[in-house]
Amino acid sequence: MLPEAKVLHLRRTVAASLFFATVSLSCLVLFRDVNSHRFFSTFPSSYTFYGLPSIFPSAYNDPVATSNEYPLEKVLNEAAMKDKTVILTTLNEAWAAPNSVIDLFLESFRIGDRTRTLLNHLVIIALDEKAFARCQVIHTHCFFLVSEEAYFNEEAYFMTPRYLKMMWRRIDFLRSVLELGYNFVFTDADIMWFRNPFPQFHHDADFQIACDHFTGSFDDVQNRPNGGFNFVKSNNRSIEFYKFWYSSRESYPGYHDQDVLNFIKVHPFITVIGLKMRFLDTTNFGGLCEPSRDLNQVCTMHANCCFGMDSKLHDLRIMLQDWKHYLSLPPSLKKLSVVSWRVPSKCSLDSLRYLDSPEKSVQE
Known part of the structure; x- marks a missing residue:
């Protein structure tokens, strides 16, 4: 004591x-x-602190990269694979209705070959409140992309100002994902996933994209790319490329992102930044423009070259039926490739002549 x-x-x-x-x-x-x-006051009013700032702090000051309720990085982190790869698709009210495009899209994952588990890594980017509400009912990872410039709830009509804003908004958003350090597979919701595509990707590519027409060579710039499906790795080269792609809309006013990509894919800037661009074979990544030739090799099928919601839904349902029929065959018949696609059906390639008609709607 x-x-x-x-x-x-x-x-x-x-x-x-x-x-x-x-x-x-x-x-x-x-x-x-x-x-x-x-x-x-140096932070945006909608900013919510979730852990430490990213190594790409500019993304937090970017209205494309943030939402009032669900910060983008939080959603991406929850959905990402071990190597920080996510699968992204966009959705508006027109495609979110029950028994519409989004339901067929998710069904393809569930019945595909080694694709069901990929749903754990899929983030649906809702472009309006109704699409976001539907996403929360049918899927786990949803992000509401708030837009001050345009409201994308209705079906976009091809080449109208609202359609162009939606397409360029998508490019700018994907740039923000890369800046946050995430690789992504972007897929339109009118693409059916029948097999896990990752084994078919080029391991040395920074940016690889599906094609409306494939020439037979993965590095041929004469390939006709389609912006509805691509796999992009996050690095300085891809970030600079997406910035260049987005800024190029001013050099080509009135064109959508896919056309501008066709212009800039041969630009010297691509060589300067050292971007490795590859084009995906339609044998594995087909579409109605150029259907895959073998159901034993197909990974995805895109309802491209199709105008009008009714036609698109009709042919997407046929794709799913054809795939289910293929799955029901014994292995010996599968090897013989006795089953082929019954599409395009309503999505006849003859509809391409209506390309310039504002009454015809399309989401490529």
């Missing part, structure tokens, strides 16, 4: 220390109150 005098002295010392600590803390709080408005 300590002598009584020493105990009293110790108590006084502790009390004095607590007093000075309390005064110091009060001063600190007062100082922070005076400066807090100046400090926090």
Whole structure:
């Protein structure tokens, strides 16, 4: 036991220390109150703190990369594979209705070969409130992309100003995903996923894209790319490429992103930044423009070269029926490739002559 005098002295010392600590803390709080408005005003009002800032802090100041309720990086992190790869698709009200495009899209994952588990890594980017509400009912990972420029709830009519805004908005959004450090497979929702495509991707490519027409060579710039399906790795080269692609809309006013890509794919800037661009074979990544030739090799099928919601839904349903029929065959018949696609059907390639008609709608 300590002598009584020493105990009293110790108590006084502790009390004095607590007093000075309390005064110091009060001063600190007062100082922070005076400066807090100046400090926090540097962040957007919708910013919510989730962990430490990204190594790409500019993305947090970008309205494309944030939503008032669900920060993009949080959604991506929850959906990402181990190597930070996510699968992305966009959805508006027109395609979100029950028994519409999004339901067929998700069904293809469920019945495909090694595709069901890929749904765990799919993020649906909703372009309007109704699409976001439907997404929350049918899927796990949803992000509401708030837009101050346009409201994309209705079916977009080909080459109208609203259609062009939606397409370029998509390019700018994908750039923000790359800046956050995530690789992505972007897929239109009118693409049926029948096999896991990852084994068919080029391992050395920064940017690889499906084609409306494939010449037979994966590095031939004469290939006709389709912006509805691509796999992009996050690095300085791909980020600079997406910035260049987006800025090129000003050099080619009135063109959509896919046409502009065809213009810039041979631009010297691509060589300067060292981007490795590859084109995907329609044998594995087919579409109605150029259907895959063998159901034993097909990974995805796109309802491209198709105009009008009714025609698109009709042919997408036939694709799913054809795939189910193929799956029901014994292995010996599958190897013989006795089954072929019954599409295009309503999506006849003759409809391409209506390309310039504003009454004809399309989401490529």
